[in-house]
Structures are given as structure tokens and as C-alpha cells.
Amino acid sequence: LKSPYHGGHLEVIVGPMFSGKSEELIRRVTRAVIARQRVFVFKPALDDRYHESAVASHAGRTVHAVAVRGAADIRAHLSGEGTLLHAQGDTLPDVVGIDEVQFLDEAIIPLALDLADAGVRVILAGLDQDFRAEPFGFMPELLARAESVEKLTAICTVCGAPATRSQRLIGGQPARFDDPVVLVGAEESYEARCRVHHVLRN
Ligand code: ADP
Structure with a gap:
């Protein structure tokens, strides 16, 4: 007997600034929260601290998030070490969202793949191109590895x-x-x- 599909996958939302990437991430995450799924949202910290924060769209909508310095902070948070927001059970969340993912480090790629393999719905939003219109850092690899890509x-x-x-x-x-x-x-x-x-x- 084959085991059932666990639903883990990678969704990527890209586009230029002001294209509504944060709005779309907030929309997807909010639906999951309303459906009582366990959701964690992360974004890059502008300073050297790991702290509670929020993802905000240019139009002013917000959702609770943890500001992190990189993939290692996210791994630590999900494994319960130094967790800021919620008491951790033994299980992974249903959904992990990350905004402005292009500003984190390349270790986001194996992290996103590990989470998807483990059954988590991973939603990443970020810039696909820099101000020169060149592909932004490791974003092309995320696009290649995602099950779904929305280009706004x-x-x-x-x-x-x-x-x-x-x-x-x-x-x-x-x-x-x-x-x-x-x-x-x-x-x-x-x-x-x-x-x-x-x-x-x-
Ligand atoms: P992103 O995360 O892609 O930077 P946001 O979700 O933060 O985008 O913001 C999208 C919002 O930005 C739009 O709903 C609109 O209110 C505003 N906005 C400002 N300038 C523009 C523009 N030139 N085109 C579209 N939306 C814009």
C-alpha cells in the first residue's frame, strides 16, 4: 500500500516592488489561519536581532511574523529553540510563510525543500529581479524548485x-x-x- 500524499509543497510569489507580493502572502496566510491551520510567518530582520514583528503590505495590511537573520534562525524557531511566539508541539506547522526572501541567505533553499518534504506548505514571497533587472541572488533556484510560481x-x-x-x-x-x-x-x-x-x- 502506498502512503497518502502529505500535501507538502513549495509556492513562490515573485514580481517587482509594489506588485502585491506581501498582500498575496498575507491573503494566503490569513486563509490558513482562519481554517485553524498552524502557521508561522518569517521575514528578514533589518537589524541584528531575532524578534517579533509583522509583515506589512504597502497598502497597510499586516500579519504577525518573526524577524530573522537567516535560515538558521528559522530552523531554530521551528524546532522550538528560543521560540518567541508560540509553544511548540512535536509537530511541524501546516504552513510556513516567508516575505522578502531574497534578503535571507541561500540556506533558505534546503530549508524550504526539507519543510516541503516533511509535509509543510511553504509560501515564499520575494523579488525575482534586482534594480538592474538581473535575476536576484538565489531566487532563480527557488523558482525552478517550486511546485507553483505566481509572477505578479x-x-x-x-x-x-x-x-x-x-x-x-x-x-x-x-x-x-x-x-x-x-x-x-x-x-x-x-x-x-x-x-x-x-x-x-x-
Ligand atoms: P510588494 O510586496 O510586491 O512590494 P505590497 O503587497 O507591499 O507589494 O503592496 C502592493 C500595494 O502597493 C498595492 O496594492 C498598492 O496599494 C500599492 N502601490 C503603490 N504603487 C503601486 C504601483 N505603481 N502599482 C501597483 N500598486 C502600487
Whole structure:
């Protein structure tokens, strides 16, 4: 007799900034919570601490989350070590969601696969491309390994077409290809743009 399918799998939500990745993650997670599934949501910590936090969309919806420094923090949290939020049973949660996954480390990949193999529904949201429109870090491998991929678009702030890219502006001007990813003291912003209106300064 074959054992029944345990339901574990990997879902990835990608797109540029403002495309509604966080909103979509919050929507999927909220449904699971309403259905009384055990859900854990994680996001990258901006500082050096592992702490309680929330995932928020640009439109203001939020869901409870734990801010982590990397995959190791998530593994520790799920195994009950130093857990911040809930008393742990022996069982894994039904659903694990992670927002802004591109800012975590590559060890997210084996972690996501281990969880899916163990029967967990893993939902990862993040940028597929950086401000240069290059594939973002390890995201291509996640896309390749996922059972389902949803690629969202925003609205181009120049022409209104579907926006697939994140335009980086420094002091109101398009960023250069080799501008450092972190610019100290510069006034920086991002806009959703289509293929035609995404520009890199020479
Ligand atoms: P992401 O996680 O992909 O950055 P969010 O879920 O945080 O996106 O935010 C999506 C929300 O951003 C939209 O529902 C809308 O309120 C807002 N928004 C701001 N600028 C744009 C834009 N250019 N196109 C679409 N939505 C935008």
C-alpha cells in the first residue's frame, strides 16, 4: 500500500516592488489561519536581532511574523529553540510563510525543500529581479524548485503598463548599473516600471 500524499509543497510569489507580493502572502496566510491551520510567518530582520514583528503590505495590511537573520534562525524557531511566539508541539506547522526572501541567505533553499518534504506548505514571497533587472541572488533556484510560481506585476508609474521591474532612483535620477546596493547618505527611492521605462544611467 502506498502512503497518502502529505500535501507538502513549495509556492513562490515573485514580481517587482509594489506588485502585491506581501498582500498575496498575507491573503494566503490569513486563509490558513482562519481554517485553524498552524502557521508561522518569517521575514528578514533589518537589524541584528531575532524578534517579533509583522509583515506589512504597502497598502497597510499586516500579519504577525518573526524577524530573522537567516535560515538558521528559522530552523531554530521551528524546532522550538528560543521560540518567541508560540509553544511548540512535536509537530511541524501546516504552513510556513516567508516575505522578502531574497534578503535571507541561500540556506533558505534546503530549508524550504526539507519543510516541503516533511509535509509543510511553504509560501515564499520575494523579488525575482534586482534594480538592474538581473535575476536576484538565489531566487532563480527557488523558482525552478517550486511546485507553483505566481509572477505578479505592478503598474508602471510612467505609462500604466504592467510593471515587471523595480526602478531605483538616487536623488531623483535613475541609478547606475554599478551603484552600490547600499548608498550611505543618498536619498533613494523605488518605482514600479515596465520594460520600456526601466532605465539604468551610464
Ligand atoms: P510588494 O510586496 O510586491 O512590494 P505590497 O503587497 O507591499 O507589494 O503592496 C502592493 C500595494 O502597493 C498595492 O496594492 C498598492 O496599494 C500599492 N502601490 C503603490 N504603487 C503601486 C504601483 N505603481 N502599482 C501597483 N500598486 C502600487
